[in-house]
Amino acid sequence: xxxxxxxxxxxxxxxxxxxxxxxEVNGFVTALAAVIExxxxxxxxxxxxxxxxxxxxxxxxxxxxxxxxxxxSSLIDSMSVGGAKNAxxxxxxxxxDEQFSPDMGxxxxxxxxxRDEVIALHTSKPYLIYMLGxxxxxxxxxxxxxxxxxxxxxxxxxxxxxGAVGIGGSQTGIYPIASPGGWQLLGKTPVKVFDPSKENPIxxxxxxxIKFYPVTLEEYEKIEAKVRAGEYTPEITEAx
Amino acid sequence: xxxxxxxGALSTVQDAGRFGVMKNGFTQSGxxxxxxxxxxxxxxxxxxxxxxxxxxxKGLTAWFDDxxxxxxxxxxxxxxxxxxxxxxxTVYKAKKNDIISVGAATEGFRCCLAVGxxxxxxxxxxxxxxxxxxxxxxxxxxxxxxxxxxxxGTPSPGIKEGDCVPAADYPAVIEVGxxxxxxxxxxxxxxxxxxxxxxxxxxxxxDRMGIRLEGPELQSKxxxxxxxxxxxxxxxxxxxxxxxxxxxxxxxxxxxxxKIATVAGAELSKLxxxxxxxxxxxxxxxxxxxxxxxxxxxQYFEELLKR
Numbered sequence: 001x002x003x004x005x006x007x008x009x010x011x012x013x014x015x016x017x018x019x020x021x022x023x024e025v026n027g028f029v030t031a032l033a034a035v036i037e038x039x040x041x042x043x044x045x046x047x048x049x050x051x052x053x054x055x056x057x058x059x060x061x062x063x064x065x066x067x068x069x070x071x072x073s074s075l076i077d078s079m080s081v082g083g084a085k086n087a088x089x090x091x092x093x094x095x096x097d098e099q100f101s102p103d104m105g106x107x108x109x110x111x112x113x114x115r116d117e118v119i120a121l122h123t124s125k126p127y128l129i130y131m132l133g134x135x136x137x138x139x140x141x142x143x144x145x146x147x148x149x150x151x152x153x154x155x156x157x158x159x160x161x162x163g164a165v166g167i168g169g170s171q172t173g174i175y176p177i178a179s180p181g182g183w184q185l186l187g188k189t190p191v192k193v194f195d196p197s198k199e200n201p202i203x204x205x206x207x208x209x210i211k212f213y214p215v216t217l218e219e220y221e222k223i224e225a226k227v228r229a230g231e232y233t234p235e236i237t238e239a240x
Numbered sequence: 241x242x243x244x245x246x247x248g249a250l251s252t253v254q255d256a257g258r259f260g261v262m263k264n265g266f267t268q269s270g271x272x273x274x275x276x277x278x279x280x281x282x283x284x285x286x287x288x289x290x291x292x293x294x295x296x297x298k299g300l301t302a303w304f305d306d307x308x309x310x311x312x313x314x315x316x317x318x319x320x321x322x323x324x325x326x327x328x329x330t331v332y333k334a335k336k337n338d339i340i341s342v343g344a345a346t347e348g349f350r351c352c353l354a355v356g357x358x359x360x361x362x363x364x365x366x367x368x369x370x371x372x373x374x375x376x377x378x379x380x381x382x383x384x385x386x387x388x389x390x391x392x393g394t395p396s397p398g399i400k401e402g403d404c405v406p407a408a409d410y411p412a413v414i415e416v417g418x419x420x421x422x423x424x425x426x427x428x429x430x431x432x433x434x435x436x437x438x439x440x441x442x443x444x445x446x447d448r449m450g451i452r453l454e455g456p457e458l459q460s461k462x463x464x465x466x467x468x469x470x471x472x473x474x475x476x477x478x479x480x481x482x483x484x485x486x487x488x489x490x491x492x493x494x495x496x497x498x499k500i501a502t503v504a505g506a507e508l509s510k511l512x513x514x515x516x517x518x519x520x521x522x523x524x525x526x527x528x529x530x531x532x533x534x535x536x537x538x539q540y541f542e543e544l545l546k547r
Contacts, residue, residue: 006422009502010530011472014422019467033263046260048470050494055470057262060505060531061538132265133468133494136374140468176265177374196364196376202264 001028003076005069012057013068015076021051023142026130028079029054030207035075041068049206050131051140087239089126089209092174092189094165095220100188103153107167107184110150119214121145122186126209126239127172137176137194137202141210144172156182163188165212174210176202187214190224191234209239241305241392242355247385248342250296250448252370253361253378254489256289261365262493268473269369269377272448272489273350275509275537276314280354282544283311283331283403285396290358291368293384295351299342300384304334308392309356309399315348315410315513330404348410348513356395372448373490405544412518413439416507417525417533418476423466423498427478431458435500436524440484444516448490451514457482460498468496474503474511476522486511504530506537 006014017028033049036056043062048055058068096119098104107118127141134140149170157180160166164175166183175181176194189212193203204210215223226232244251254277257270271277271294278288293300299317311331312319319326319342321334328351334340342351361368361379370378379388424432440455458478471477475487477497486503487495488511501522503511514520 007419007502007527008422008470008472008499009419009474009504010527010534011474011502011505012470014470016422016469021467046262048262048493050469051467053467053469055472057472060534064531065527131468131494132263134265134492136265138265196374201365206263 001076003028005072006053007065008055010060010065012055013065013072014053014055015072016053019052021130021142023128025052026128026142031079032072032076033206035079036072039071039075041071043068050133087208088204089211089237089239090204091211091213091235091237092191093215093219093223093234094123094187094189094212095215095217096187097217097220099217100164101186103166103184104186106153107148107150107186111147113147118148118186121148122172123212123214126211129204129206129208129210131206132202135176135179139173139193139204139210141171141173144170146170148172150184152182153184156180160185161188163190163192165189188220190220190227191232192227203234242308242359242390243303243305244384244386244388244390245301245303245339247383247388248295248300249298251293251300251384252372253291253359253368253384253390254294254370255291255368257369257489258365258367258371258377262470265493266365267371267373267490267493269367269371270489271352271369272512273314273352273509276350276352277354278541279329279405279544280311280313280352281358282541283329283405284309284354284356285398285545286354286356286358288541288545290354290393291361292352292354293359293390295342295353297349298344299351300353301339301341304336304338304340306336308334309395309401310334310340311354312342312351313354314351315345316407317345317351318343319351327404328407331399331401333401345515349515350512355392356399357393360391360393371490410513413521414510414514414518415521415523416510417504417530418501418507418522419504419525419527419530420501421499422469422502424500426460426466426498427458427500428461431460432500434458435484436522438521440520440522442514442516442518442520446514446516448488450488450491451486451511453484453486453520455483458484458500465496466498468494471495471499472502474505474508475499476501476503488512504533506530506533
C-alpha cells in the first residue's frame with residue numbers, strides 16, 4: 001500500500017495514504033490509528049484520523065520525527081488490513097416528520113424521488129464514518145446512495161438545530177450541536193451523539209458505521225423522553 | 241479566591257489545552273501564549289501548565305479576597321496592584337482586599353495572570369481550558385465577567401516574592417520559524433520563495449481560531465483544495481484568496497485548504513502577541529531545527545523551575 005510522511009513542523013507527522021476517498025483507503029487510516037494506540041509509542045500525544053491520512057501529534061522532547069517515522073513504518077509493514085476490526089453499527093432513529101424536514105421539497109425536486117423513496121434510500125444501508133471533524137462529533141459519512149445527492153443550500157442557515165440530519169452534495173450526516181450550516185435538512189434524531197456529561201462524550205468513532213431508521217413523531221417523542229432521563233442507548237450491532 | 245470586577249475584552253481560563261480529543265472533532269483550546277503561561281507558573285513554582293487567566297487586548301480588574309501570590313506575564317498592559325505599578329514576570333503577594341487592574345495592551349496583545357497554586361475550575365475532558373465555540377470548559381465555558389468568582393489552589397511552599405525574569409520585547413516585525421509542509425509540494429518553487437521572503441501584515445481578522453494575513457497572493461499548482469486532513473496549532477493554510485491564515489489554539493481539527501507550512505511549536509507564542517498592523521516574516525527552518533527549539537524551550541523551563 002502506498003503511503004508517505006508529511007511534516008507539520010515539530011508538532012505532528014501526517015501519514016498520507018493514497019489520496020482517494022474510499023472505504024479501502026480509509027480502512028488503512030483506521031487500522032493504523034488502532035495499532036498506534038495499541039502500541040502506545042512513548043511521546044505520541046494524539047491522533048487525527050481523516051479520509052486518507054492520519055496526523056500523529058508528538059512530543060519531540062520524547063521522540064524525534066526520524067525515530068517516529070521508523071516506528072510507524074514498521075507498524076504499517078506488519079499491519080493486517082482488509083475487513084474492519086470490531087467495527088460497530090450504531091442504529092440511529094430519525095424522524096422525517098415535516099416539522100424536522102424543511103428541505104425535503106428541495107431534495108424530492110432535485111432528485112425526482114418521492115418523499116417515501118428518499119426516506120427508504122436514506123435508511124437503506126449503514127454508512128461508514130470516515131472521520132470526525134468540523135464540530136465535536138460531526139461524522140463525515142461515506143456510502144450514501146448517489147441518487148440522493150443534492151447540492152447544499154445556496155445560502156447557509158445561521159443556525160441548524162441539534163440532531164438535524166441532512167444531505168450536503170453526496171454526503172449525509174448529523175449535526176451534533178446547533179451550528180450554522182448549508183446542508184439540506186431531512187429529519188432529526190432524538191439521540192444525543194454529543195453528550196458532554198459522559199466521560200466519553202462522543203457516541204461513535206471513525207471506522208464505525210451509522211445506520212438510520214425511520215421513526216414516527218410519536219416514537220420520536222418517546223425516545224426523546226428516554227434520552228432526557230438518561231435511559232436511552234441506541235441499538236448497536238456488529239459490522240460483518 | 242479572585243472576584244472579577246470587570247472582565248476586560250476577552251479573558252478566559254486556559255491551561256495547556258485538551259489532548260486526545262481532536263479525533264472526536266474537538267479543538268485543543270489552551271493558552272495562545274503558552275510561553276508566558278509557563279513562565280508565570282514557573283516563577284510561582286506551579287505546575288508549568290497550571291490554569292491561568294489569559295487576557296486579550298484589554299485586561300480585567302479583580303479583587304483578592306485573601307493573601308495571594310500572583311505573577312503577570314506576556315504583553316505590557318500597564319497593570320497595577322491598587323495604585324502601584326506591577327512589573328511583568330515578577331512574583332507579588334497581594335493582600336486581602338487588594339485590587340489588580342490590568343489596562344489596555346501597549347506592547348503585545350495578550351497577557352497572562354497566574355496565581356500560586358493555579359486557578360481552580362472543574363475540568364472538562366481533562367482540561368481547565370475554555371472552549372468558547374461549544375461553551376464548555378474553563379469558567380462556565382465562557383469569558384470572564386463581573387461577579388465571577390474563581391477559586392485558587394494551594395500555593396507551593398517555595399514561592400519567593402520578588403522572584404523575576406526580564407520581560408520580553410514584542411517588536412512590530414515578528415519573525416517566526418516555519419517548516420514547509422504538509423502540502424508544500426502543491427505550490428511552485430516560486431510560491432515557496434515568495435512565502436518565505438514576503439512581509440505579511442496581520443489583519444484585524446485575528447482571534448483564538450486564527451490570524452488572517454495580508455500580503456502577496458500565492459498561486460498553487462492546481463487549486464488549493466485538498467481532501468480534508470488534520471490541522472495543528474501553527475498550520476498555515478492558503479485558502480482560495482491566496483493569502484495565508486495561521487491556525488491558532490482554537491483551530492478546527494480538520495480542513496480542506498492546502499497548508500504550505502507549519503510554524504515551529506516554540507514560535508507560536510510570538511504569534512499570540514501579534515497585533516493588527518504588525519508585520520510577520522516566516523523564516524524557513526527544518527523539522528530538526530524546529531525540534532531543537534522545542535527541546536531548548538523545555539530545558540529553559542526545567543532550569544527555571546529548579547532555581
